[in-house]
Amino acid sequence: MIVRARVRxxxxxxxxxxxxxxxxxxxxxxxxxxxRPASAWDPSTTHVAMTQRAVLQSQLHVRWMDQSGLTRGxxxxxxxxPDDLDPQLRRMLTVALRRVHEASGAAPLGGPGxxxxxxxxxxxxxxCVDGDVWELDALGWLKLGVALETAPRTRLLHHFASATDPAxxxxxxxxxxxxxxxxxxxxxxxxxxxxxxxxxxxxxxxSAVGWLSDAEDPWAPPATVDHLRxxxxxxxxxxxxxxxxxxxxxxxALLHVVQDQSVPAHARGDLTAFFAPLSxxxxxxxxxxxxxxRALYGRxxxxxxxxxxxxxxxRSAPLAPTLHQHLLGYGEYQxxxxxAATNFWSESSLPAPKALDTSLSATDAAAALIGEGAxxxxxxxxxxxxxxxxxxQGYLRSGTGRGLAAFDTDEEGRIRLxxxxxxxxxxxxxxxxxxxxxxxxxxxxxxxxxxDTTVDFEAGIIDIDLREGLHAPVLTVLVEDExxxxxxxxxxxxxxxxxxxxxxxxxxxLPENRRLLLSLEGATAPEHGLSLATSFEPVPPAAAMTVxxxxxxxxxxxxxxxxxxxxxxGAPGTLPSTTTDGVGTQGPSQGELIAPxxxxxxxxxxxxAAGN
Amino acid sequence: xxxxxxxxxACSPIVRDANFVGARDQVADVTLEGPFDGQVVxxxxxxxxxxxxxxxxxxxxxGDGLLGPAGSETVEVKTDQAGRYRLPKxxxxxxxxxxxxxxxxxxxxxxxxVAYRSDAVMEGGARADFSLRQNKVALRKWRESDSHAxxxxxMAAPPEIQQLAKWERDQANLDLYRSLxxxxxxxxxxxxxxxxxGLDAPAMELLDATALLPPDEVRKRTGYxxxxxxxxxxxxxxxxxxxxVHLQAVGRDETYDVAYRVWKSPPGGLDGVRETFEATxxxxxxxxxITDTTWVYDSEDVRAVAFLDPEQEVGLxxxxxxxxxxxxxxxxxLAKFAADRLESIAFEEAPRExxxxxVPVTAxxxxxxx
Numbered sequence: 001m002i003v004r005a006r007v008r009x010x011x012x013x014x015x016x017x018x019x020x021x022x023x024x025x026x027x028x029x030x031x032x033x034x035x036r037p038a039s040a041w042d043p044s045t046t047h048v049a050m051t052q053r054a055v056l057q058s059q060l061h062v063r064w065m066d067q068s069g070l071t072r073g074x075x076x077x078x079x080x081x082p083d084d085l086d087p088q089l090r091r092m093l094t095v096a097l098r099r100v101h102e103a104s105g106a107a108p109l110g111g112p113g114x115x116x117x118x119x120x121x122x123x124x125x126x127x128c129v130d131g132d133v134w135e136l137d138a139l140g141w142l143k144l145g146v147a148l149e150t151a152p153r154t155r156l157l158h159h160f161a162s163a164t165d166p167a168x169x170x171x172x173x174x175x176x177x178x179x180x181x182x183x184x185x186x187x188x189x190x191x192x193x194x195x196x197x198x199x200x201x202x203x204x205x206x207s208a209v210g211w212l213s214d215a216e217d218p219w220a221p222p223a224t225v226d227h228l229r230x231x232x233x234x235x236x237x238x239x240x241x242x243x244x245x246x247x248x249x250x251x252x253a254l255l256h257v258v259q260d261q262s263v264p265a266h267a268r269g270d271l272t273a274f275f276a277p278l279s280x281x282x283x284x285x286x287x288x289x290x291x292x293x294r295a296l297y298g299r300x301x302x303x304x305x306x307x308x309x310x311x312x313x314x315r316s317a318p319l320a321p322t323l324h325q326h327l328l329g330y331g332e333y334q335x336x337x338x339x340a341a342t343n344f345w346s347e348s349s350l351p352a353p354k355a356l357d358t359s360l361s362a363t364d365a366a367a368a369l370i371g372e373g374a375x376x377x378x379x380x381x382x383x384x385x386x387x388x389x390x391x392x393q394g395y396l397r398s399g400t401g402r403g404l405a406a407f408d409t410d411e412e413g414r415i416r417l418x419x420x421x422x423x424x425x426x427x428x429x430x431x432x433x434x435x436x437x438x439x440x441x442x443x444x445x446x447x448x449x450x451x452d453t454t455v456d457f458e459a460g461i462i463d464i465d466l467r468e469g470l471h472a473p474v475l476t477v478l479v480e481d482e483x484x485x486x487x488x489x490x491x492x493x494x495x496x497x498x499x500x501x502x503x504x505x506x507x508x509x510l511p512e513n514r515r516l517l518l519s520l521e522g523a524t525a526p527e528h529g530l531s532l533a534t535s536f537e538p539v540p541p542a543a544a545m546t547v548x549x550x551x552x553x554x555x556x557x558x559x560x561x562x563x564x565x566x567x568x569x570g571a572p573g574t575l576p577s578t579t580t581d582g583v584g585t586q587g588p589s590q591g592e593l594i595a596p597x598x599x600x601x602x603x604x605x606x607x608x609a610a611g612n
Numbered sequence: 613x614x615x616x617x618x619x620x621x622a623c624s625p626i627v628r629d630a631n632f633v634g635a636r637d638q639v640a641d642v643t644l645e646g647p648f649d650g651q652v653v654x655x656x657x658x659x660x661x662x663x664x665x666x667x668x669x670x671x672x673x674x675g676d677g678l679l680g681p682a683g684s685e686t687v688e689v690k691t692d693q694a695g696r697y698r699l700p701k702x703x704x705x706x707x708x709x710x711x712x713x714x715x716x717x718x719x720x721x722x723x724x725x726v727a728y729r730s731d732a733v734m735e736g737g738a739r740a741d742f743s744l745r746q747n748k749v750a751l752r753k754w755r756e757s758d759s760h761a762x763x764x765x766x767m768a769a770p771p772e773i774q775q776l777a778k779w780e781r782d783q784a785n786l787d788l789y790r791s792l793x794x795x796x797x798x799x800x801x802x803x804x805x806x807x808x809x810g811l812d813a814p815a816m817e818l819l820d821a822t823a824l825l826p827p828d829e830v831r832k833r834t835g836y837x838x839x840x841x842x843x844x845x846x847x848x849x850x851x852x853x854x855x856x857v858h859l860q861a862v863g864r865d866e867t868y869d870v871a872y873r874v875w876k877s878p879p880g881g882l883d884g885v886r887e888t889f890e891a892t893x894x895x896x897x898x899x900x901x902i903t904d905t906t907w908v909y910d911s912e913d914v915r916a917v918a919f920l921d922p923e924q925e926v927g928l929x930x931x932x933x934x935x936x937x938x939x940x941x942x943x944x945x946l947a948k949f950a951a952d953r954l955e956s957i958a959f960e961e962a963p964r965e966x967x968x969x970x971v972p973v974t975a976x977x978x979x980x981x982x
Binding site: 043044048052056061062065066070072073074075076077098099100101102103104105107108109123126127136137139140147150151153156157271274275281283284285286298299300301303304305306307308309310311397398400401402403425426429430 | 626669671683684712766767772774891892894914931
């Protein structure tokens with residue numbers, strides 16, 4: 001810690017004393033190219049591009065389309081009525097909407113005041129949807145969620161990991177207040193400084209890992225997962241749209257936090273790095289890596305390495321079953337936070353300058369300079385060397401040839417490490433794809449595939465294969481009328497890890513203009529898993545819909561009969577019978593309704609209701 | 613470096629440098645503030661396009677250290693009879709302290725054409741020809757093979773353009789579904805959106821590098837006697853400037869495979885290709901083995917040779933499994949053979965895929981059905 005503190009003091013002294021060199025050598029790379037600072041990855045360019053790439057790399061769109069009968073995908077419009085939001089959410093969303101960059105595709109149509117009335121000139125109607133309603137496609141809501149994570153900017157404080165323990169629920173950068181925040185507080189610039197003034201900001205906050213479980217934050221995963229569940233289960237279409245929009249906003253916020261874990265300064269708890277000067281203008285400070293990435297790659301050309309292996313290595317399942325494990329590792333997956341923290345240095349977590357004997361070999365000189373390792377993995381440091389050596393300047397290369405840092409010689413003749421354009425380029429080429437991969441995996445985790453399911457519309461039988469997938473699964477069978485109102489018929493606790501055969505699952509034939517929907521709830525892992533819901537609309541064979549056979553024309557047995565939409569005495573959206581332990585027990589007992597998968601039957605025989 | 617650093621306490625924001633030029637073919641002042649002017653024309657006929665929607669968006673950031681977006685200002689105009697547009701200077705409204713004007717983007721949209729963005733091209737990559745004054749917006753007619761999904765992703769439309777492009781959403785869902793391997797039953801085809809003058813759109817061309825290194829030539833040089841299946845490398849999309857070819861050894865694992873990636877006249881030049889090579893082959897210094905910039909990489913499982921040929925504007929990365937290329941020399945020999953045949957790189961017409969009809973959304977607002 002003492003060493004690190006010393007390094008940081010040196011970092012700031014270094015910045016102050018040699019601004020001109022610093023600008024020309026490394027930090028002003030981005031400004032020199034195009035010029036714009038950023039927070040973490042830049043929210044309007046790099047983050048948006050990463051999010052878009054993650055959506056395309058994930059199964060999200062294909063699953064939505066498959067599960068909705070090709071009626072809903074990432075380009076589908078989702079409407080949100082401001083009146084349907086509680087005041088806090090509405091206020092937060094309004095602030096985010098004022099701040100979003102409209103050329104990023106994250107600004108919705110409509111909203112309060114967008115439809116000024118029929119007598120108003122047509123030009124003022126350009127954004128009108130319907131009254132005060134906001135409308136944006138699903139991908140747009142996701143991007144808006146990414147931007148929302150910066151409003152207010154103090155939200156960025158929960159994007160860091162603890163430098164000493166990546167799994168810790170809090171992080172701290174104890175050197176920052178002394179080095180930077182005092183000056184900031186004097187000038188009272190920006191949200192962070194104001195927060196510092198009011199709350200005696202201690203240089204730390206809830207960590208990204210801690211935020212994943214934050215039950216208070218309306219955009220944190222607990223609330224987001226709940227919104228996404230309600231997007232499946234809520235009775236009316238307007239509520240489901242609201243819940244989906246809010247769920248996507250929260251998901252965008254989550255992706256922002258996850259992607260920031262691919263920034264070494266975030267993963268190493270190095271807030272100090274964000275206060276490097278980006279231009280001679282006072283107060284124009286930011287993180288050089290992000291500036292470099294934004295300026296060089298913009299919104300469309302993200303970097304990446306190419307696979308030297310020609311065969312398809314596409315991921316078929318999420319990298320980990322929980323969000324925490326996406327950051328901290330699971331099985332062979334190292335975890336994004338650990339990957340960024342142990343393979344890359346951030347701007348102010350570099351080893352301190354050292355005087356080196358020029359008679360040392362290149363690898364010995366590197367080892368002496370690195371000292372105790374400065375937090376990098378052995379695999380990076382093993383075989384590291386200064387190249388060229390001896391020389392006044394060059395690169396510290398890992399055993400695999402990667403440029404870990406540049407070096408030069410300071411006024412006192414010591415070898416000093418710093419990050420320059422080449423190092424940033426290498427970092428971006430590895431870290432941005434890693435952030436995209438983790439983001440795509442999170443999307444796949446939160447929108448799981450609906451298990452293989454066969455529905456016999458004539459017999460009212462559902463066969464569902466749960467040999468893979470969610471834990472503690474519960475199936476809700478719903479019907480939806482022509483107005484979009486969904487009525488649950490029954491909730492059935494299923495057996496995980498095997499095929500389930502459900503008889504009398506719904507009344508046959510379905511009444512006209514009714515659609516059958518299945519919603520499966522369950523956890524992504526036995527412990528600490530996310531409690532998710534995924535829906536599926538089975539498509540009935542045309543013949544079964546239009547020409548019921550004699551066998552299916554008969555109403556099913558008593559249990560199903562009470563499931564006719566509208567026959568329930570309960571309000572729409574409530575289960576028509578009492579529940580026990582969250583599972584409906586209407587009609588035959590659960591033991592009777594569920595059986596290990598037998599040979600498939602084609603009729604709905606009352607006598608077989610036990611499934612034996 | 614910073615064109616107008618007016619100070620954090622002043623009323624106007626800092627204005628960052630523009631990433632475009634002042635005017636075509638002449639020296640002119642350039643700033644994100646504007647004003648901007650130009651002409652929208654048909655890329656094929658050079659005729660002016662009247663009534664195209666042009667939207668200019670100025671974007672602001674705010675903060676010190678931890679920074680975030682601070683909103684946008686948008687101006688929408690329609691092109692006149694001569695296809696001309698003019699956008700005023702940014703208002704640079706006071707938005708609080710530590711505000712920066714960080715970007716200007718111009719988006720032009722006309723149904724029947726591929727849209728235009730000042731910072732990007734739909735085929736991929738950054739746009740390099742946008743100018744503050746006398747800008748030329750050449751709109752290409754919509755082709756049957758164009759994807760509405762690619763179009764909407766590329767546009768990242770501001771609200772005014774979203775309103776005009778709403779009709780593309782359902783088709784975009786289907787286009788993306790198909791491109792991601794969705795296996796829903798194909799639907800009847802529908803005609804592409806008609807261009808208003810009724811002219812046929814030219815077919816799209818794709819780079820074809822399959823003749824560069826035929827399987828027979830590989831076998832001749834490596835002594836491998838068995839068959840290859842010629843496939844495409846699927847990780848990067850094939851375009852008019854990129855083609856990845858995979859010679860997959862039939863019945864063998866990937867250590868018997870050969871693959872090569874070819875870039876020919878990519879937008880923005882070969883710098884991006886060079887950076888990709890350097891990131892993919894870390895620590896490898898360029899040599900003069902094949903061209904003046906050749907990278908040679910050898911590992912336990914795979915040999916790789918990459919080179920740039922600036923004269924022919926070609927970049928090539930060849931990888932060869934360790935069982936196919938028993939040593940790095942074998943990979944170099946294959947790469948040299950390819951380097952001598954760069955003239956065999958050709959173009960072929962993109963297949964005109966059947967475009968699925970728009971599936972009617974029978975249940976608007978089926979929230980949660982994702």
